Structure formats: structure tokens, C-alpha cells
Amino acid sequence: MAVNHKVLLGISGSIAAYKTPDLVRLLIKAGCEVKVVITESAKSMVSELSLATVSRNVVVSDIASQAQWNNHVALGLWANVMLVAPGSANTIAKMANGVCDNMLLACYLSARCPVMLAPAMDLDMFEHATTQKNLAILKQNGVSIIGPASGELASGLVGQGRMEEPQIIVEQILRLLKGKQDLTGKHIVVSAGPTREPIDPVRYLSNYSTGKMGYAIAEQAAKRGAQVTLIAGKGGDTFAHKEVKTIWVDSAEEMYKACELEFEKCNAFIMSAAVADYTPETVAAIKIKKKDDEMQIKLKKTTDILATLGEQKKGQTLVGFALETNDEIENARGKLKRKNLDLIILNSMRDAGAGFGTDTNKITVLDKNEKVTHFELKTKKDVANDILDLVAATF
Ligand code: CTP
Numbered sequence: 444m445a446v447n448h449k450v451l452l453g454i455s456g457s458i459a460a461y462k463t464p465d466l467v468r469l470l471i472k473a474g475c476e477v478k479v480v481i482t483e484s485a486k487s488m489v490s491e492l493s494l495a496t497v498s499r500n501v502v503v504s505d506i507a508s509q510a511q512w513n514n515h516v517a518l519g520l521w522a523n524v525m526l527v528a529p530g531s532a533n534t535i536a537k538m539a540n541g542v543c544d545n546m547l548l549a550c551y552l553s554a555r556c557p558v559m560l561a562p563a564m565d566l567d568m569f570e571h572a573t574t575q576k577n578l579a580i581l582k583q584n585g586v587s588i589i590g591p592a593s594g595e596l597a598s599g600l601v602g603q604g605r606m607e608e609p610q611i612i613v614e615q616i617l618r619l620l621k622g623k624q625d626l627t628g629k630h631i632v633v634s635a636g637p638t639r640e641p642i643d644p645v646r647y648l649s650n651y652s653t654g655k656m657g658y659a660i661a662e663q664a665a666k667r668g669a670q671v672t673l674i675a676g677k678g679g680d681t682f683a684h685k686e687v688k689t690i691w692v693d694s695a696e697e698m699y700k701a702c703e704l705e706f707e708k709c710n711a712f713i714m715s716a717a718v719a720d721y722t723p724e725t726v727a728a729i730k731i732k733k734k735d736d737e738m739q740i741k742l743k744k745t746t747d748i749l750a751t752l753g754e755q756k757k758g759q760t761l762v763g764f765a766l767e768t769n770d771e772i773e774n775a776r777g778k779l780k781r782k783n784l785d786l787i788i789l790n791s792m793r794d795a796g797a798g799f800g801t802d803t804n805k806i807t808v809l810d811k812n813e814k815v816t817h818f819e820l821k822t823k824k825d826v827a828n829d830i831l832d833l834v835a836a837t838f
Contacts, residue, residue, distance in 0.1 A: 448475045448620050451522035451554070453547040454494075455534035456484030458597045459563035459606035464493045466528060466609040471497070473613055478518060480504065480547045482534065506546040515546060519553030524616060527551070528589075529563030529606045532574050538586070539577035557619060561589040561612050566602030589615050625835050627668030632709045633661045634702060634716035634748075636676035638695040642740060643727035651799040652717035654679035656764075659827040660713055661687045667831060672709070674701045676716055695719045695745035702748050711760040711834050714749045715788075717799075721745060753783030760785045760837040762830070768792045775809050785837055786810050788830060796820045808833060 450470050454460050463479075470477050477498045481491065491502045503514055519525075527534065527547070534547065538560075543549050551558065560581060568574060569591060582588060590607030607615075635657020639647040654675055661673040665686040673689045675682060676698060682689060690705075692698045695718045706712055721742035731738075749763045763784045765775040768791070775789040789807040796803040797820070805820040806829070818829055 448616075449521055449523045450475045450477045450616065451518055451525040451550060451556075452477055452479045452498075453525060453527040453530075453534075453550060454479060454481045454485045454489065455527065455529060455531040455547060456482055456488065457529035457531040457563040457606065458488055459529035460485045460488035462606065462609055463489055463528065464497045466612060467494060467497045469609050469613045470616070471499075473617060475616075476500075478503070478521070480518065480550050482545050482547050484531075484533075504546050506549055515549035515553045518550050519555060522554060522556045524556050524620060525551065525554045525558045526561070526612070526616060527558070528561035528612055530560045532562075532564045532568045532571075535560070535562060535574065535577050535581065539580040539584075557587065558585070559587045559589055559612075559616060559619065561607050562591045562604075563606030564591075564604050565596055565598050566600055566604040569602075569604040587615075587619060622666055624668035626664055626831065629669045629710040629838060630672070630708060631661075631664045631669045631711045631713065631834070632672045632674065632702070632705045633657050633664065633713045634674040634676075634698065634718075635661070635682075636679035637717050638676045638698055638719045638745075639678050639693050640695065640719045640722040640745075641693075641726045642723050643729065643731045645730050648719060648721075648723070648740075649678050650717050650719070652676070652679055653800045654682060654716075655800070655802070656804060656823050656826070657713070657715035658682045659823040660715060660830060663824060663827040664831055667835075672705050674698060674705065674716070676718075695722055695748070699746045699748045699751070702752065706752050706755065706759065709759055710838065711762065712752060713762040713830070713834070714752075715764050716748075717766070718748055719745055747782070749784070750782045756783060760834055762786045762788065762834060764788045764790065766790045766792065772807070772809070772815065775807070776813070779809055779811065784811065786830075786833055794820070806830075 467477050478500045479494045479502045481504045495502045592605045592607050593603045594605045636654030637650045637652040639649045641647050661671050665671045671687045673687050690701050722745050724741045724743045761784050767774045771791045775787050779787040787809050790797045794805040797805040804826045806818050808816045
């Protein structure tokens with residue numbers, strides 16, 4: 444159950460604030476860590492002591508105190524999600540207009556995470572054109588609005604304005620944080636990183652691949668609900684993810700064996716590893732000593748893993764990578780055909796921000812119908828999701 448989401452709960456002055464200790468309790472039960480920021484008017488509707496006790500954190504409210512003056516920045520950076528619940532008409536109006544006269548609003552303006560808002564007010568206040576306009580502005584600014592529900596209101600009137608039930612708010616937060624689950628039920632295998640071709644017991648041939656692109660694909664595929672196996676070459680960056688089964692390999696030969704075993708049972712195979720094309724013909728049993736001014740190592744071709752999988756393909760989506768320095772599209776198209784791929788992801792060494800070791804990538808994708816799609820320079824996480832969107836479209 445440990446999900447470790449960090450929720451910053453902003454409580455504003457609506458009578459529904461009395462439900463927030465229960466909301467905090469449910470969030471914690473769902474595996475979240477919760478910090479509370481409260482407005483002055485909300486303090487008369489719910490006890491700070493109750494909130495501090497259930498959240499196991501100090502409740503924050505004073506924007507001008509010396510001890511807390513820069514807390515809005517720290518809290519805004521800390522949170523994975525900010526939830527304003529209940530959101531009073533007044534707080535909604537201020538949020539929509541960038542007013543910053545209390546700690547909750549300062550946190551809202553500083554937060555880099557997604558923001559959710561559960562409005563709660565009397566029905567006429569909710570229906571008022573100004574409130575509706577403010578909510579429309581917030582929606583346009585990316586705030587997700589939860590509710591309000593209809594029912595009996597504190598005023599005795601009946602209509603829309605009740606804060607959504609805490610249980611429903613928690614479900615919506617968890618759904619938002621989980622993201623789309625379009626790969627549920629699919630088994631995706633990703634290869635990543637370099638291979639190391641042994642020369643003797645202390646030396647090997649390798650390349651500059653860090654594995655970052657493949658790791659990002661594995662991570663995002665798991666996040667989108669897929670069962671993921673990562674076959675990773677040693678020598679790149681480290682990787683650990685509790686939902687990704689990771690098989691570490693050394694040489695191209697080891698990678699080939701691991702890929703063969705995994706290929707049969709998968710729905711998609713994404714080969715982002717930088718596999719050595721050649722490996723030493725013989726591996727010295729003992730360390731090679733320095734002798735002449737020159738030395739030669741005879742290399743033999745490795746198995747082309749992707750081409751072999753392409754021959755064995757029985758309905759799996761097979762994705763390859765091509766890192767090119769020239770004639771990029773032509774070379775990539777040749778590899779797509781030769782290796783019987785469904786998609787090939789092309790990186791050009793001529794593009795700034797693409798290639799080994801960077802946190803960004805710029806890709807062009809060719810599919811088996813010769814369609815060419817160019818993408819902008821993006822983070823590897825976003826590139827991973829673009830690739831997975833294309834893979835998902837093949838299922
Ligand atoms: N690949 C593979 N097995 C190899 C070499 C490459 O599976 N022995 C895969 C890579 O993981 C990549 C794709 O094939 O997904 C293209 O790799 P690349 O090195 O660009 O292609 P090559 O066919 O080796 O052609 P060249 O090196 O001549 O450009």
C-alpha cells in the first residue's frame with residue numbers, strides 16, 4: 444500500500460472544513476504523507492490540533508512569521524499534489540486572480556505540482572457568474588476541480604455546493620497521481636545501456652551509453668500499468684525500480700540470451716540497448732601484458748539481436764533504435780526493413796541535446812508503413828511517453 448505521495452492540503456474557510464481531519468486520515472491510510480496549510484477563517488471551523496495530530500505534521504498558516512516566512516516555497520516544492528479542500532468562494536476568487544495574502548495562496552502560487560480543488564459553498568454562491576468565471580480560469584490554468592456534490596447544505600438549502608465526500612476526493616487524487624493506465628495487461632520488455640565485451644579478466648570494449656533512455660521507457664511503461672522487464676547492460680547508470688523486473692547482463696552474447704528468453708512472452712519489445720557489433724574473437728584467460736608498441740585484437744561479429752527477434756516475431760510489436768551521424772532517415776529506414784521492425788526511433792548525433800548521457804532527447808520515428816514523425820527536443824521521460832503512445836497504438 445505504500446505509495447508515498449506527498450499531499451499538501453490547503454484548508455480554507457468553508458464549514459466543510461470540519462470534514463478535513465477525516466480527509467487527512469483517509470489520505471494517510473492510502474499511503475500519502477500529508478502537510479496542512481490553513482487560512483485564518485478556517486481555523487474557527489476545524490481544530491489545528493486535530494489536523495496536526497492526524498497528519499503527524501505541524502499545521503502551517505502564518506505567512507509573516509520569521510520561522511515560516513519561506514515555507515511556501517519549500518512546501519510548494521515538497522508536494523506531489525496540492526489539494527485545496529474545502530475551497531471557499533473567497534479562496535477560489537483569490538486563486539483565480541493571483542492574490543497572495545495568506546500562506547495557502549502563497550503555497551498555491553509556488554507549487555510546481557498538479558493542483559486539485561474541491562469547492563464548498565452555498566448553492567447561490569457556487570452558481571454565481573463570478574464564481575463560475577473564477578472556476579473556469581482555474582480550470583484553464585490546469586487546476587482539476589472535484590465536485591462539488593449536490594445535497595443538503597449547511598444553510599438548509601438543497602443544491603450543488605457540498606464539498607465532495609473525502610473518500611471520493613482521495614480516489615480522484617490517487618487516480619490523478621497514478622496517471623493513465625493504458626498499458627495494463629501488457630508485458631513490455633526494454634533493453635538498455637551498453638554491452639561490455641571482455642578482452643581479458645581486467646579489460647573490456649564498450650560504448651558511452653548510460654541507459655537513461657531505456658530506463659525512462661521502463662519506468663514510464665510501469666507507471667502506465669504494464670508488466671515490465673528491463674534487460675540492462677552493466678557499465679551505464681544504475682537503475683532500480685520496484686515494479687520493473689531488471690536483468691543485468693554484461694556482453695552482447697549475454698544480452699542476446701536474455702532477450703531470447705523474454706521475447707516469446709511479451710507484447711512489445713523495445714531494444715534501446717547499445718549492443719556491440721563486434722566482440723574479441725578470443726578472451727585471454729590471464730591479463731595481457733604490455734609488450735610491443737602496437738597490439739591488435741581480432742574481433743568477430745556479434746549476433747544482431749534485433750534482426751534475430753525480427754525473424755522470430757509472432758505478433759509482438761518490435762521497436763529498434765538507430766543512432767546516426769549522416770543520411771539518418773535512409774539508414775533508419777534500411778534498419779526498419781532489414782530487422783522487420785514495427786517502429787524505429789531515430790536519434791541524430793547532429794541534434795544538440797540528443798545522444799548519450801543527456802537528460803533530453805530529440806527523436807524521429809519511422810513506422811513500418813513508412814510514416815515519418817518528427818518530435819521536438821524533450822526530456823527523456825516525455826520522449827519515453829511519446830514512444831509508448833506509439834507502441835500502445837499498435838496493440
Ligand atoms: N542491435 C542489436 N544487436 C546488435 C546490434 C544492434 O539488437 N548486435 C540493435 C540496437 O539495439 C538498435 C538497432 O539494432 O535497436 C540498431 O542498432 P545500430 O547499431 O544502429 O545498427 P546496426 O544494425 O548495428 O548498424 P550500424 O552499426 O552499422 O549502423
